[in-house]
Amino acid sequence: MAYAWAQAYEPKSPLMKWVDQRLPLPRLVYGTVGGGYPVPRNLSHMYNWGALSGFALIVQIITGIVLAFHYVPSSEGAFDSVERIMRDVNQGWLLRYLHMNGASFFFMVVYLHTFRGLYYGSYKAPREIVWMLGLVILLLMMATGFMGYVLPWGQMSFWGAKVITGLFSAIPLIGPTLQEWLLGGFAPDQAALNRFFGLHYLLPFIIFGVLILHVWALHIPGSSNPTGVEVKGPEDTLPFHPYYTAKDGFALGVFLLVFFAVVSFLPNYFGHVDNYIPANPLSTPSHIVPEWYFWPFYAILRAFTVDFILPAKLWGVLGMFAAIILLFFLPWLDSSPVRSGAYRPLFKMFFWILIADIALLGFVGGLPAEEPYVMLSQLATAYYFAHFLIILPLIPKFEKPLPLPSSISEAVLKGTTSKAAPAGIAAPGTPGVVHA
Amino acid sequence: MFVRIGAFFVGLAFVGVTLFSLITGVIAYVTTPAEENVAETFHLHPRTFDVSSNGPFGTFDRRQLQRGFQVYKEVCAGCHSLNYVAFRDLAALGYDEAEVKAIASQWQIEVPDINPDTGEPSTRKPTPADRFPSPYANEVAARSANNNALPPDLSLIVEAREDGSDYIYSLLTGYRNPATFRNEKGQTLPADLRPGNGLHFNPYFHNLNIAMPPPITADGQVTYADGTKSTVDQMAKDVSAFLIWTAEPKLENRHRTGWAAMIFLSIATLLGYLAYRNVWRDQKAKPVAYTGTMKPENREKRDEASREAGLNT
Numbered sequence: 001m002a003y004a005w006a007q008a009y010e011p012k013s014p015l016m017k018w019v020d021q022r023l024p025l026p027r028l029v030y031g032t033v034g035g036g037y038p039v040p041r042n043l044s045h046m047y048n049w050g051a052l053s054g055f056a057l058i059v060q061i062i063t064g065i066v067l068a069f070h071y072v073p074s075s076e077g078a079f080d081s082v083e084r085i086m087r088d089v090n091q092g093w094l095l096r097y098l099h100m101n102g103a104s105f106f107f108m109v110v111y112l113h114t115f116r117g118l119y120y121g122s123y124k125a126p127r128e129i130v131w132m133l134g135l136v137i138l139l140l141m142m143a144t145g146f147m148g149y150v151l152p153w154g155q156m157s158f159w160g161a162k163v164i165t166g167l168f169s170a171i172p173l174i175g176p177t178l179q180e181w182l183l184g185g186f187a188p189d190q191a192a193l194n195r196f197f198g199l200h201y202l203l204p205f206i207i208f209g210v211l212i213l214h215v216w217a218l219h220i221p222g223s224s225n226p227t228g229v230e231v232k233g234p235e236d237t238l239p240f241h242p243y244y245t246a247k248d249g250f251a252l253g254v255f256l257l258v259f260f261a262v263v264s265f266l267p268n269y270f271g272h273v274d275n276y277i278p279a280n281p282l283s284t285p286s287h288i289v290p291e292w293y294f295w296p297f298y299a300i301l302r303a304f305t306v307d308f309i310l311p312a313k314l315w316g317v318l319g320m321f322a323a324i325i326l327l328f329f330l331p332w333l334d335s336s337p338v339r340s341g342a343y344r345p346l347f348k349m350f351f352w353i354l355i356a357d358i359a360l361l362g363f364v365g366g367l368p369a370e371e372p373y374v375m376l377s378q379l380a381t382a383y384y385f386a387h388f389l390i391i392l393p394l395i396p397k398f399e400k401p402l403p404l405p406s407s408i409s410e411a412v413l414k415g416t417t418s419k420a421a422p423a424g425i426a427a428p429g430t431p432g433v434v435h436a
Numbered sequence: 437m438f439v440r441i442g443a444f445f446v447g448l449a450f451v452g453v454t455l456f457s458l459i460t461g462v463i464a465y466v467t468t469p470a471e472e473n474v475a476e477t478f479h480l481h482p483r484t485f486d487v488s489s490n491g492p493f494g495t496f497d498r499r500q501l502q503r504g505f506q507v508y509k510e511v512c513a514g515c516h517s518l519n520y521v522a523f524r525d526l527a528a529l530g531y532d533e534a535e536v537k538a539i540a541s542q543w544q545i546e547v548p549d550i551n552p553d554t555g556e557p558s559t560r561k562p563t564p565a566d567r568f569p570s571p572y573a574n575e576v577a578a579r580s581a582n583n584n585a586l587p588p589d590l591s592l593i594v595e596a597r598e599d600g601s602d603y604i605y606s607l608l609t610g611y612r613n614p615a616t617f618r619n620e621k622g623q624t625l626p627a628d629l630r631p632g633n634g635l636h637f638n639p640y641f642h643n644l645n646i647a648m649p650p651p652i653t654a655d656g657q658v659t660y661a662d663g664t665k666s667t668v669d670q671m672a673k674d675v676s677a678f679l680i681w682t683a684e685p686k687l688e689n690r691h692r693t694g695w696a697a698m699i700f701l702s703i704a705t706l707l708g709y710l711a712y713r714n715v716w717r718d719q720k721a722k723p724v725a726y727t728g729t730m731k732p733e734n735r736e737k738r739d740e741a742s743r744e745a746g747l748n749t
Contacts, residue, residue, distance in 0.1 A: 041719060080520075083520045083591075083592070086684070086686065087520065087525070087685055087686070093684075093686040093689065093690060094689075094690075094693060097690070238719060242715045243715060243716060243719065246708075246711050246712040246714075246715040246716070247712055247716070249708045249711065249712065250705065250708040250709045250711070250712040252708070253701060253704050253705030253706075253708040253709070254705055256697075256701050256704075256705075257698070257701045257702065257705055260694060260697040260698065260701060261694070261698065263694070264492070264690055264691065264693060264694020264695075264697060264698075265492045265691070265694055267690065268595065273595065273596055273597055273598055274596070276592045276595040276596035276683075277588075277592075277596045303454050303457060304453060304454065304457055305457040305460065305461060306453070306456055306457045306460050308452075308453050308456055312457075315453055319450055319453075319454075322446070322450065326443070326446075329439055329443060332439040332440070333439060333440060333443055335440070371461065371465050372465065374461055375458055375461050375462060375465065378454045378455070378457050378458035378461060379454075379458060381450075381454045382450075382451045382454040382455050382458065385447050385450035385451050385454070386447060386451050388443075388447070389443040389444060389446055389447025389448075389450070389451075390443075390444055390447040390448070390451070393440040393443060393444065
């Protein structure tokens with residue numbers, strides 16, 4: 001691995017030695033998530049979201065594969081097959097609720113993982129590719145999530161598919177043709193459902209592939225940390241195993257508790273009642289909304305209401321896609337040499353405004369397109385773009401960062417060193433030592 | 437640098453267009469008088485009712501489900517299908533095999549079949565393996581029999597409506613006389629909101645006028661097999677409880693699994709936490725305070741005393 005003090009793998013058992021010489025898989029595991037990967041010693045619980053995201057992906061893949069054994073991708077049979085899973089398949093209700101809520105939890109942990117990266121400047125050199133691969137995963141997740149929501153072929157599935165594929169019709173000249181080509185018809189039907197099912201099954205494995213690249217790219221410079229100060233030597237790091245496997249293990253327990261509480265006691269909380277009505281192309285729901293994880297983007301889409309050179313609809317589509325695409329440029333938009341938001345007073349203030357702004361976008365995105373919600377979405381959309389494209393590049397010109405610690409270990413030990421005990425750290429249970 | 441300059445102009449464009457949209461929106465909002473939605477003021481939010489399946493410990497009350505099934509059978513089944521429920525599923529309500537068989541074979545509607553001799557379409561008596569047969573052959577037949585309204589399938593109705601069973605209960609008991617109904621402000625129903633031909637006023641229904649005639653009209657409409665007094669309110673509650681079951685027959689399994697998972701995961705998480713603290717015990721930086729012989733001044737005193745005593749320290 002990247003650091004000079006990273007441990008090389010030395011197989012202990014003859015079997016592992018035999019395997020390692022022929023296929024160095026044990027070596028790979030050891031160096032990636034084992035004792036051979038040195039990690040900054042000061043990672044907070046905000047650094048658990050990445051591992052939890054990987055776990056959520058695996059939950060989705062496993063439950064999804066089993067659901068696919070029972071699901072029928074046909075506009076006549078899809079809704080019925082989902083109900084068959086709920087009623088007649090052994091533990092089918094559990095599989096479906098896990099998968100359907102798993103999508104929400106996957107997005108939740110991925111968004112928190114992304115916010116952590118935004119706050120601690122994890123996107124900055126030398127981790128730009130880690131950040132960009134993460135965004136590729138997010139885009140693939142959005143496509144997968146959208147297509148997965150279509151599969152039960154309920155009212156919201158059908159009308160959501162119609163609205164979202166309708167976005168492509170806003171593209172000048174080729175738009176309507178492109179939409180028909182994507183759907184395989186004039187409206188979502190058998191052809192669309194079949195290809196959505198095929199892609200919904202395929203994309204998670206592509207996500208898994210990009211995830212491998214994401215982790216690989218991360219292991220070149222190593223993990224970032226809350227101080228943003230790079231690792232200087234072995235005293236700054238701890239081996240991933242057992243320190244961070246134990247920490248992630250505890251976080252996983254908490255995650256599963258919340259996940260199972262929702263699955264068992266509020267399984268339809270994140271869903272929409274209309275999706276328990278079979279799709280009906282002749283009856284439009286009074287209020288078409290996507291899943292909650294698209295609400296901020298849906299709000300941006302609907303915020304553009306005037307034709308200004310381009311039609312309003314096209315502005316909305318451009319705005320919605322730009323809202324994600326601009327994040328790819330973040331490493332170059334933010335030119336501050338200080339990585340962590342903890343040492344950037346001005347950045348920190350705008351960061352929290354941004355979080356509130358995205359929460360507001362999410363709130364109005366789930367509501368009907370009525371006043372005053374549309375005005376709120378316009379205000380919030382304006383700030384979203386202003387934040388990333390105008391404010392963020394200007395912050396370094398006006399900001400005086402706080403003094404950085406000279407190293408991670410200094411930051412960890414700050415205020416704990418006593419003259420009498422230069423080590424500053426005493427093991428619990430040492431006689432005469434009281435831990436305050 | 438070029439990225440930042442480019443971004444600035446792209447940012448200006450998006451911010452400009454949204455703010456332009458905002459200004460036109462504000463102007464329109466300020467200049468157009470607020471339209472009061474009159475229908476909204478007559479709409480009532482569903483009343484809640486207690487049912488044993490509510491809450492994380494909820495289980496079905498089998499006797500209530502049987503009563504609810506009886507209401508469905510005698511009142512609702514004439515118009516409403518129950519497509520996702522099979523007669524065999526009734527075993528979960530506490531009926532034994534013979535009873536399920538009897539319910540299936542005595543059902544008022546037969547299931548479509550093909551005459552084995554002639555190949556002509558025919559019907560036969562349902563068996564426990566059959567789903568509840570639809571009262572109408574198809575949507576057109578259903579609409580033509582119901583003044584062009586389509587009675588929805590009831591299997592998932594609790595999941596498919598906001599407020600679920602509360603809504604069903606409120607709707608069933610919510611028919612009011614449009615001539616005397618007053619909203620919170622004491623206004624009577626304006627003429628354009630009065631029910632049209634073949635419609636019935638019900639303030640719990642989203643547009644106030646529903647095609648379904650009041651289904652449960654009088655106490656004693658159903659004679660309960662278990663002797664429970666069949667008031668209108670009781671029948672509405674029972675059939676709502678039954679429809680919770682039809683929407684999610686595995687509800688009890690879900691609650692049970694949930695508690696097993698909660699207990700297992702709480703222990704696992706606690707162990708995970710202890711393991712985490714144990715692994716990190718040497719690495720967590722903690723402010724330390726020394727007491728007793730380890731206290732710096734006591735140590736100095738001890739060293740001094742040792743020196744005075746001529747001991748080698």
